Amino acid sequence: MTDQRRPSAGVARRSETSRRAVLTAAFELAAEVGYAKLSIEGIAARAGVGKQTIYRWWPSKGAVLFDAFLMFTTGEPGEGGGGESVEEAALPDTGDVEADLKTVMFATVDELNDPRYDRTMRALSIEIAHDADLAALYAERLNRPMRELKKRRLRAAQEAGQLAADLDLDVAVDLLWSPLLVRWLHREGPLTHEYAAALVETALGGMRP
Structure with missing residues (x-):
């Protein structure tokens, strides 16, 4: 017998x-009016x-905006978002840890500088x-x-012996x-690839065997 409590495909869709629609509205409104003026009514x-x-x-509204951010940046919640989910992701591993870290840090710089995400983040x-x-939700899901x-x-x-064996990860x-x-966050200076590269090089200088 069919389970009558199961929602139909049309209802699910x-x-x-x-x-x-809610998540898209929240994301767009946060960028347009700022978080202080964002409201459930407006969304x-x-x-x-x-x-x-x-x-x-x-x-x-903070929880709505967090889900909206995940949808547009990682593909969550649901399918068809902006990219792969956090669980499916992986940092590049070419065998060169310095080059790989710079690749990731440069991508982070580009995202933080992206005007589509800046105000929301x-x-x-x-x-x-x-x-x-919300802090607990952020910690658990991202x-x-x-x-x-x-x-x-x-x-x-x-x-691989590229970092010290006793390094606290x-x-x-x-x-x-x-x-x-x-x-x-503090707008302390320009956020550039050059700064990110210097961070990687300086940090790794103290992490190598």
Whole structure:
């Protein structure tokens, strides 16, 4: 017997369409009006859905915006987003850890400098600092998986003898990426490939055997 509680394919498609409309609206509005003026009401109006539809899926506008950011940058939630999911990703491994790290850092610089993402990422950074629930969501779905990818690449270099055997990989990740994010968040200077290359070269200078 068919399970009558299972939603029909049409309902599922409409639900996914509404979900993506909400996320797209949140992402666009955050860039247009800023996070302070972003509201559930505004998102609902732009997406063409009711407020209760949004509250049924997300507890706050910060959570909506975080999902929107994931959809446009990693392909999550759902299929057909901006790229591969965090779990499916991997840092390049050509056997040259310095070159590979520079490739990743240059891509990070390009993303942080992209005007399509800048305002949204700054809004999320501020909200994460104030919202413990959103911070936990960010850690679970993005920060920890990304940190593991970085550590996996450094561990491969360690096993190949390119990095010190007793290197603390968590500290190594912080040394490489934290200065980049601090410079971007605090607007302390131009964020360039040259700066990222200098970070890699300087950090690796203390990490090699």
